[in-house]
Amino acid sequence: MKGHFMKINTLVVLLLIMKVYSMPVTDFDQANLFYEKGEYEKAAAAYEKIVSGGYENGEVYYNLGSCYYKTGDIANCIVNYERSLKFMPEDTDLIENIKIARLSLVDKIEEQSEVPFFTLYSNFRSIFNIYTSEKAFYISIILLGILFSLYILFKNTGAGKFILVLCAGGVLYSAVISYTYYDIYSDNSRRFGVIDQDKVSVLSSPDENVNSKELFYLHRGSKAEITRSNDMWFELSLDEEKKGWVKKNSVIEI
Amino acid sequence: MYGSIRNILAILMLLNAGLYAQKSVKMSVSASEMFKNDTFELEIKLENFDSDVNIQYPRFADLAKIAGPYQSSSTSIINGTMTKSVSLTYQFAPKKLGKIVIEPAVVTEGGASYKSNEIAITVFEQGQNTAASQSRDMFITAELSSRNVYVGEMIKIDYILYIKPEIRLSMPSLAEEPKFTNFVKEQEEFSREKASTLTQTVYKGQKYNMLPVRSYWLTPTSSGNKVIEPITVKVPVEVKSKKRRSPFNDPFFDDDLFSGFTNYADKTVLADEIKITVNPLPDAGRPSDFTGAVGSFNINSTVDNDSIAVNDGITLKVIISGKGNLSDIALSQPSIPKDFEVYDPKRTVQLDRNSKNSGKVIYEYLLLARTPGEQLINNISLSYFDTKEKKYKTSIGKEHRIVVTGDAAAYADSQRPAGYSRRDVEVLASDIRYIKKNFENIYDISDKGFDPDRLGVNAGISVLLMLSAFFGRLYILKNLNDTALSRRKKAVKNANKRLKNSVKALEANDMLKFYKTLDEALLKFIADKFNISHAGIISDEIIAVLTEKGVEETMRNDLSGLLMKSASIQFAPSKPDSKEMATDLEKAKNLMSGLNERLK
Numbered sequence: 001m002k003g004h005f006m007k008i009n010t011l012v013v014l015l016l017i018m019k020v021y022s023m024p025v026t027d028f029d030q031a032n033l034f035y036e037k038g039e040y041e042k043a044a045a046a047y048e049k050i051v052s053g054g055y056e057n058g059e060v061y062y063n064l065g066s067c068y069y070k071t072g073d074i075a076n077c078i079v080n081y082e083r084s085l086k087f088m089p090e091d092t093d094l095i096e097n098i099k100i101a102r103l104s105l106v107d108k109i110e111e112q113s114e115v116p117f118f119t120l121y122s123n124f125r126s127i128f129n130i131y132t133s134e135k136a137f138y139i140s141i142i143l144l145g146i147l148f149s150l151y152i153l154f155k156n157t158g159a160g161k162f163i164l165v166l167c168a169g170g171v172l173y174s175a176v177i178s179y180t181y182y183d184i185y186s187d188n189s190r191r192f193g194v195i196d197q198d199k200v201s202v203l204s205s206p207d208e209n210v211n212s213k214e215l216f217y218l219h220r221g222s223k224a225e226i227t228r229s230n231d232m233w234f235e236l237s238l239d240e241e242k243k244g245w246v247k248k249n250s251v252i253e254i
Numbered sequence: 255m256y257g258s259i260r261n262i263l264a265i266l267m268l269l270n271a272g273l274y275a276q277k278s279v280k281m282s283v284s285a286s287e288m289f290k291n292d293t294f295e296l297e298i299k300l301e302n303f304d305s306d307v308n309i310q311y312p313r314f315a316d317l318a319k320i321a322g323p324y325q326s327s328s329t330s331i332i333n334g335t336m337t338k339s340v341s342l343t344y345q346f347a348p349k350k351l352g353k354i355v356i357e358p359a360v361v362t363e364g365g366a367s368y369k370s371n372e373i374a375i376t377v378f379e380q381g382q383n384t385a386a387s388q389s390r391d392m393f394i395t396a397e398l399s400s401r402n403v404y405v406g407e408m409i410k411i412d413y414i415l416y417i418k419p420e421i422r423l424s425m426p427s428l429a430e431e432p433k434f435t436n437f438v439k440e441q442e443e444f445s446r447e448k449a450s451t452l453t454q455t456v457y458k459g460q461k462y463n464m465l466p467v468r469s470y471w472l473t474p475t476s477s478g479n480k481v482i483e484p485i486t487v488k489v490p491v492e493v494k495s496k497k498r499r500s501p502f503n504d505p506f507f508d509d510d511l512f513s514g515f516t517n518y519a520d521k522t523v524l525a526d527e528i529k530i531t532v533n534p535l536p537d538a539g540r541p542s543d544f545t546g547a548v549g550s551f552n553i554n555s556t557v558d559n560d561s562i563a564v565n566d567g568i569t570l571k572v573i574i575s576g577k578g579n580l581s582d583i584a585l586s587q588p589s590i591p592k593d594f595e596v597y598d599p600k601r602t603v604q605l606d607r608n609s610k611n612s613g614k615v616i617y618e619y620l621l622l623a624r625t626p627g628e629q630l631i632n633n634i635s636l637s638y639f640d641t642k643e644k645k646y647k648t649s650i651g652k653e654h655r656i657v658v659t660g661d662a663a664a665y666a667d668s669q670r671p672a673g674y675s676r677r678d679v680e681v682l683a684s685d686i687r688y689i690k691k692n693f694e695n696i697y698d699i700s701d702k703g704f705d706p707d708r709l710g711v712n713a714g715i716s717v718l719l720m721l722s723a724f725f726g727r728l729y730i731l732k733n734l735n736d737t738a739l740s741r742r743k744k745a746v747k748n749a750n751k752r753l754k755n756s757v758k759a760l761e762a763n764d765m766l767k768f769y770k771t772l773d774e775a776l777l778k779f780i781a782d783k784f785n786i787s788h789a790g791i792i793s794d795e796i797i798a799v800l801t802e803k804g805v806e807e808t809m810r811n812d813l814s815g816l817l818m819k820s821a822s823i824q825f826a827p828s829k830p831d832s833k834e835m836a837t838d839l840e841k842a843k844n845l846m847s848g849l850n851e852r853l854k
Contacts, residue, residue, distance in 0.1 A: 149722070
């Protein structure tokens, strides 16, 4: 009886995994085949299908960016490499490719490199992405609950002190995880865009009449933070000084 | 000894033969333009001839000889080269107006004949053109080789000072050099002789002495209409000073020797400003390897050896010759196979004498062969803008095929020169890295973003866990108390059950069993009463607990006496006495009911 139950259980789990993974995995392999044959446009379409199907990860975006690089679409290349960077910030291939892709850009924009105040922390953070950090956060909440429950139960027994130490460790771990999740979440909430036109004039206000002055030009592939938006316009910010409005259709949001 | 002397003599003779430089005949005049009544000097200079020569003089048909020939000779050694020269000087006066051509002089020595240059002089009628030019004492002209040039095309500018012959002067000096904005200038050095020799000439019908002041080579750096500011020259002119009275009032001191030195007063002379049109180089048809060479050039290349062994070197020599901005020429690197190790080229510029824009530039590449095989060196070319034809041209040099023989491994191992480091891995091209072929996780985008419900559920689970632990603990504690109560309540009942065993033992007259069960019943009764474990209970502890609970001493003594008795009988059994056992049973029953009363 018990054996039957186990079998059914594993079958259900397997079916669930199949449902989640089977579709993207076959699409991914299919897209890789196209890439190997040099049919970069078809490969890009296949990778895009995975994303439009509601799945994402660093590898898909990485390969997608590479396809766009090969087809010469530098804006989409940068967009997808930047998306990939959120999943695998320490990937050396990715970092190298971004450098190569940036060689063909016109604008020289200094990347605002955030100096990590703890190398240890930034290493820890790079293990997580927006999904895994959220999961870790919830797990830490449950873990705290379990530890405190144990303490409540065994307070007056010999194990009580040991469990108290575990609780302290659990609180520390949860604090770090919570901060990491908050950090990654707030980074993900920042919006960035990449210019998808050869040359775009950045205006001082979101309209095209005479009141709007041309502040500066941006060229294809340049990345800027989107600080505000309305129906038709994005407000792009390069730094404190360089800020202005650009039509939405000339920008791809990362 | 004798031999060495002969050697030295031979060397000296060789030196003698080599040291006498070229033989030449030159003819020059002191003035090339003059008035009808002027005289001039003509000099025929023979260099490095022996005295035994035959000279065929020109026919001085339109000239009247006034004096000469005077002969003078000199010998000089410059840079180890000996020059022996003989000059013949005549003084002539022209006999007619207009152009007079003096034919070359011919010198014959040992069957070979040497011809001098031809000289033309122009003779003017005095006062010709005087109406047209205003007579000025002194002025400066600027002579340009061209006024309409391209960016990068060199021009020469000569500033010449003209002075009326009657004015006596000292060496002029430059007061202000023009600012050659938008030009790169190079000054031509004058020889001392040239800078201090006045030459007679006729300028616009007036007789003048002329003196070159400065010459510059200019290379325009940007296009447009450029203006060069005038040059300013200070000319010290002799002033006739009033003769001061000699302090001694003696005619002896009025002699020139004592009458003071010549006084000079500076006169400032300005040249006109110069306008130059600089055309930009056209964009149309500009070759990709054009680096700014302007003029007309020819490229040629040589290798000193076209068949070498591995690790041997060859020299590739690229010679660019021609006219133009040679100093600015940059040769684009010829395509040399990677199998050669290439050192930075040595660049030398050899300009022709008295010129800054003609000559040659030589690039010398040292190539070390590192792998065997036939190698091709090509793409030796120079793109330049031809100012005459007004279009870009490319001069292409030869290709060189070099056969390298030998074993490449020799280089890799033993033959590596000391201090020579291995080469870095050379990057031939850059491309993005290969795609990722598989992944560990893929995420459902619909899960992205903060979901307060999910946080609520998880936090709820956590809180529920803790709450359940709290209530669980409460329940357990309560339950523990409940067992103690029930034990207490059941203590008498259980004790009576146990005492039944004692009654059975009494009836069987089994004294050992009787006291064992009695002892057990008593202890377990008290253990139940105080909710402590049955095992390992000691009578002393029970007495202590009872004292604490305020049980009377008689009752305590009875209990301890009974327990002691049953213990001693169990270890040292004596003859059973049923009467005594019955009283002990009764005593135990009384004790239990008594304790039960006390410990409610």
